[in-house]
Amino acid sequence: VIDVVVFDGDDTLWHSEHLFVDAHARFADVLAPYVDDRDHLERAVEVVERRNLGLFGYGAKGFTLSLIETAIELSGGQIRGNEVQTILELGKALLDHPVELLDGVDEVTSTLAGRRLALLTKGDLLHQESKIARSGLAERFERVEIVSEKDDTTFSRLLAALAVPPERVLMVGNSVRSDVVPARASGAHAAVIPYRYLAAIERIDEPDPATLGYHVLGSMREVPGLLADLDLSSTR
Amino acid sequence: VIDVVVFDGDDTLWHSEHLFVDAHARFADVLAPYVDDRDHLERAVEVVERRNLGLFGYGAKGFTLSLIETAIELSGGQIRGNEVQTILELGKALLDHPVELLDGVDEVTSTLAGRRLALLTKGDLLHQESKIARSGLAERFERVEIVSEKDDTTFSRLLAALAVPPERVLMVGNSVRSDVVPARASGAHAAVIPYRYLAAIERIDEPDPATLGYHVLGSMREVPGLLADLDLSSTR
Numbered sequence: 001v002i003d004v005v006v007f008d009g010d011d012t013l014w015h016s017e018h019l020f021v022d023a024h025a026r027f028a029d030v031l032a033p034y035v036d037d038r039d040h041l042e043r044a045v046e047v048v049e050r051r052n053l054g055l056f057g058y059g060a061k062g063f064t065l066s067l068i069e070t071a072i073e074l075s076g077g078q079i080r081g082n083e084v085q086t087i088l089e090l091g092k093a094l095l096d097h098p099v100e101l102l103d104g105v106d107e108v109t110s111t112l113a114g115r116r117l118a119l120l121t122k123g124d125l126l127h128q129e130s131k132i133a134r135s136g137l138a139e140r141f142e143r144v145e146i147v148s149e150k151d152d153t154t155f156s157r158l159l160a161a162l163a164v165p166p167e168r169v170l171m172v173g174n175s176v177r178s179d180v181v182p183a184r185a186s187g188a189h190a191a192v193i194p195y196r197y198l199a200a201i202e203r204i205d206e207p208d209p210a211t212l213g214y215h216v217l218g219s220m221r222e223v224p225g226l227l228a229d230l231d232l233s234s235t236r
Numbered sequence: 237v238i239d240v241v242v243f244d245g246d247d248t249l250w251h252s253e254h255l256f257v258d259a260h261a262r263f264a265d266v267l268a269p270y271v272d273d274r275d276h277l278e279r280a281v282e283v284v285e286r287r288n289l290g291l292f293g294y295g296a297k298g299f300t301l302s303l304i305e306t307a308i309e310l311s312g313g314q315i316r317g318n319e320v321q322t323i324l325e326l327g328k329a330l331l332d333h334p335v336e337l338l339d340g341v342d343e344v345t346s347t348l349a350g351r352r353l354a355l356l357t358k359g360d361l362l363h364q365e366s367k368i369a370r371s372g373l374a375e376r377f378e379r380v381e382i383v384s385e386k387d388d389t390t391f392s393r394l395l396a397a398l399a400v401p402p403e404r405v406l407m408v409g410n411s412v413r414s415d416v417v418p419a420r421a422s423g424a425h426a427a428v429i430p431y432r433y434l435a436a437i438e439r440i441d442e443p444d445p446a447t448l449g450y451h452v453l454g455s456m457r458e459v460p461g462l463l464a465d466l467d468l469s470s471t472r
Contacts, residue, residue, distance in 0.1 A: 010354075034406035053330075054333060055328060055331045056297060056331070056362070057361065057363075059362070061292060061297040061298055061301060061360075064301060065297060065300060065301065065324065065327070068304065068320065068324060069321075069324055071317070071323045072317045072318070072320060072324070075317055077317035077318040077321065078316075078317055079317040079320070080313065080314075080316070080317070081307070081308045081311055081312075081313035081314055081315040081316070081320075082308070082313040083313070084304060084308060084317075084320055085305075085308045085313065086307070088301065088304060088305055091301070092288075092291060095292070096291060119269065124293070124297075124360075124361070125360070125361040125382065125383075125384045126292070126293030126295065126385075127293075129384055130446055146361065147361075148361045148362035148365055149362075199284030202459045
């Protein structure tokens, strides 16, 4: 029986990555005078993001700083103040966008009667808090954890705080790397609902669902059915 | 009797603001070709920081973005890529500096036998976690909370998580605005240990210690004595 459902935030409960995709496109427009190969630009952004990840962590502020750094590198220091200003504004737009729930999220999170719900998300602290507040869903979660990295440690810490054994937990997220792997390593059940876009930094050679033992769903609306199946199989 | 001592992190347990003071000086050097009035520059930085606070929150990443924004504004968009690069590096140096404990912190936090200790800090999540880990003090705290803003709500939430009545709590920090005021509003005792520097954004017209009822200490080494006094006065 599943007592607790832990949800990821960005691209699981609300749309996020499409904003980054748009930011990349606008960044490419700014850099057009200096770089004409879009693939080269994307690879350079990813290299800078990965290099800065240990210092900046996830989130829009570090992403914006990495874009500025990439712009300086690829322009050979020739990028101009007004162009940097455009990159800054593009970063601020990421922090300031309205929160739009994904299809089915409002209904499903309001109808999981009898289950305890938690939210586990990563990124800039204030930005995540602000999105949770604006989502209108905050009251539905018994516990909200904003962490700098989702790994075995942070996932196990959440389960300890919830005082629930892992086999009674289902993690629902969009990233195999950040949602499924830590949950499975902790002994919890996991389901991934792939989002239209996945950040380059989240991409891994995905383990076979059968091998790692996780579920792939088409939408949030399939979560209640999965929960019913998991409840059944644990009592068989 | 005081059961729980809650410590602030930056400029209470470890040095921090001197790094920002140094960053301001290096920023002034970068801007020297565009701005010769240092006071004007400092005021402009503060205006931009305050304007961005609701979006960026506290911490070195938002500070760095605000410095870049200030540089673009004050140079009329003339700032060059290599100058922006210098500002970026100055921001990274803030995130990467070694953690140096303030005088007395190691001894005092290790000798408060019988008290429960907590840490309440604000700023970039990953940066604060990294400083706590590198401080070598993490094991001494029953609870560590990194928040986006220190106010009545976050302070009261910490006390609820610790399950302690406010009159049995002493908050120790360096900022009247962020440490004393929320603690007093929640009914806890509070002591301020002023640091050599206080960020512009933390400055308030400080309420009289007698009116607001808080203690002003010269150093961390005075905390055990204050605790003894508070224990005594509560049993009289």
